[in-house]
Amino acid sequence: MPDLSAIPTIALKDARIALRDRFLLAATLALVAAALISLITGTVAMRTDVATYMAAKQQLLALGKSLGSIAAPEFYPLKLMRGTIEQIEIMGAVIALIAGYRAAVEERGRQTLALILTRPLSNWQFLTAKLLGGAGLMATALAFVFALCAVVLALGSGIGIGANDLLRLAITWGASTLYLSAIFAVGFGLSLWLKSPASGLLYAFALWLLVVLVAPQIGDTMDPDNQVAGGVFAQLSIPKAEQTRIKQGFATYETIRNGIEVSSVTKHYERFTFAVLGIKDIYTGKALGPIWADKKGDAWFLILFTLGLGGLVLLRPIRADRLTKET
């Protein structure tokens, strides 16, 4: 049984350094601010709606009328998390990439990589520690983000959140940690593998552009029904049967469009979290069981993609010319 104590030692060292890294701290605070701005705006609107409903209800009761004369609205505070998820998708991914780059360049540029690799531990232990350290960093930053979101939703929405909502937030936090850990692994791996870590960061950003920005947007920009606000079919009042017939004529186009979309881990992350939080209308108010049945493919993609990337980083040996001083 190998001694694995080096893994927590390196991971904790990374955590300590990250906590003192002003850039990462500022970036995380910026993510928190961006996530909260959209959330607070949404909660203020929801609070107003709730207050309006409550006033109407009181008025009815004061007039001695039944509450049945106005339909009781359903409020779903978690739907307000849309902006937060989108910030994590894009801005969180940038932070994760840079954190991965810094985790690699810090060891290369300071010659500490050579010092660590001449200690009694295997190279895979070092790489595992770096990846776990990165995942821990992402998990901690996201826990902070989600905890604040929960507080804002609980106190600001006017209706509070229940245990089921907290469970959904916890699941989303887990999915977000997986997503950003995968992005961290990309930044770390490329910055460690390439001769110049700066080139690694550049390639990582090129991938970010494709995977995080371009591919997920293809769905919206290439969807024929999205070319007009509200949808072409809806605007032209085309019946459902006719819509289906028309769509059949674009089957190949639709397959390609969807293929591009699902090649991006970001899209799977978005589909899964939008379903869990009920942001996507067809999942709003649905129990977690049916959502899991419907979205487990996206969840598995996210899990396997992250583990696969981590495995790739672990399997590739560290080349000696990556021990050089050049950064």
Added chain:
Amino acid sequence: MQTDTPAVSTRGLTLNYGEFTALQPLDLDIGRGEIFGFLGHNGAGKTTTIRLLTTLMDPSGGTASVAGCDLAHNRIALRRAIGYLPENVRLYDTLTTRENLRFFAALSRIEDARDRVEEVMEFLGITDLADRRIATFSKGMRQRVGLAQAIVHRPQVLFLDEPTSGLDPMGVRQLREVLERLNGQGMTIFMNTHLLSEVARSCSSIGVLSHGQLVFHDTIETVNARYGSEEALEELYLSVVPDREVAA
């Protein structure tokens, strides 16, 4: 671990990059308790040799052992037995001296890590730097902390790559004194250097590498006896290294 074997022993140790040979078959024995000075022009293969002997690179051929541990089959034990100080080490800027040393002590799995870190800082006279972050340190201060991490786990063989590079004369003298004290405790020291004067003052044996080939290896007494002057080493160096490399 055997104690009657040389501290460092190589037989036909080679490194090729494609058709380029960075290190030609190297046969070298360094006895325990020696201070070995490894001389050579830039690009001669000195750093490559250290990287091979410290397991950072895999050789293309040949065998080697350090402190009785085989390079190919006993790497973890070998790593326990060595200390390494690369050229221009910077360590972790945002950690303090003590935090840096505790980290490397923990990685080396020594039992009395905390006590040992304090002991090493005292030995090197850097206790006053213990709670200061490395970012604020001069080159000489960093070098002393770098040396501290290299000896914190009481290695049998210490590898130093250009340890005097960038140090002022006072720093060079302090380093020499520390190395002599470490050697007095029985530590074998393998030192890459450009400074002939340092080799003459500190080392018990020397090797000269030129274009990846060991062109000279003997004790300092032999060198002095053969050339019989204070400039013995310089004479020797100029005689075994090609003119254009010396000029460079």
